[in-house]
Amino acid sequence: MNKNILALAIAGVLSVGLAGCNSSDDTTASATPAPAPTGTALATPTGVAQNEFMVATDFTVPGYTSNLNGSSDTLQTAAVDAAKTQPFGFHKLVATGYVDNGETFGWIKDKDQKGLVFADGSKYICNGTNQGVGSGLDNSSLIKQADGSLRLVAQFECQVGAMYTAGIDQDAVTGALSMKPNTLQFIDQSGEFGGYTHCAGVVTPWGTHLGSEEYEPNARKDGQTGVCQQR
Structure with a gap:
């Protein structure tokens, strides 16, 4: 793959x-706790x-x-x-390059939501194969929304940081998950200073996605090369 x-x-x-559950109201600890x-x-x-x-x-x-x-x-x-x-x-469930709703999963975009391309015209897709510019999808959160529906939030460890979201269907009988057609969306982060190089993430207790950066950006120029440092 x-x-x-x-x-x-x-x-x-x-x-x-x-995981286990206990419906009892008794708060007394068990004399012999189960091994973890x-x-x-x-x-x-x-x-x-x-x-x-x-x-x-x-x-x-x-x-x-x-x-x-x-x-x-x-x-x-x-x-x-x-x-x-x-x-x-x-x-x-989904792979980079998946096309739906006019979007391409993993395609990196600029602040104006224009997809970035390489010199040869190919799409800059964050899939871990582009030498030196990223390592691919780093985190995905499966979130159950208030109406009971499921939504995927995925973030990519490439520069610049990109995030996508989509609805998820679940078979009522088998429980199998599948991408919901016509729901893939690029998440515009430009209004909140954008993303740099996304890393780990987690679903919070409140049912929201919490993401992080691999490292902080460093805009200072190297004294010898005049090039902005990555970090």
């Missing part, structure tokens, strides 16, 4: 599977694979061992008393 792949369903399913799940964090690829979401990591949950392998698309779960294999799977 060379395109930006969003496997949002993986994180969502894992978080549901590893342990495991390694989902790895972030580097280099040319930065634009792919590949998962290969082990998780340990009390009473179970599991391996989530992006190449097999299968979550294998072995219980203490019996081996089990649970189909897991994931699918590509």
Whole structure:
């Protein structure tokens, strides 16, 4: 895969599977608290694979061992008393270069919302393959809105910083997610000083997207070259 792949369903399913709930009003702590799940964090690829979401990591949950392998698309779960294999799977939700609603996902634009192009006329798409100008999609937030609908907010680690948003459809029976046609939009940041090189982000407790910058811009010129420093 060379395109930006969003496997949002993986994180969502894992978080549901590893979380518990307690409907009791009793605030007394349990005498024997359940062991906390342990495991390694989902790895972030580097280099040319930065634009792919590949998962290969082990998780340990009390009473179970599991391996989530992006190449097999299968979550294998072995219980203490019996081996089990649970189909897991994931699918590509969207990739850079996706065209909808007159927009191209990941196309970098200037303050006037004009798409930037290279000397050869090709679009400057932040996909991690343009040498020296960015590493691709860095964060995406899946947000449940007040009316119950889902919306994707994605930000890119390229200069200048770009963000896109789109509606997400969810199958009422299977829960599968898909891009909602005619909803892709470029987020104009020019009124708020724009973006520089977007990095990590998170969905806040209030159901909004919170993004960050990879580093702060530095507009001072280098004393020898006369070129503005990147940071």
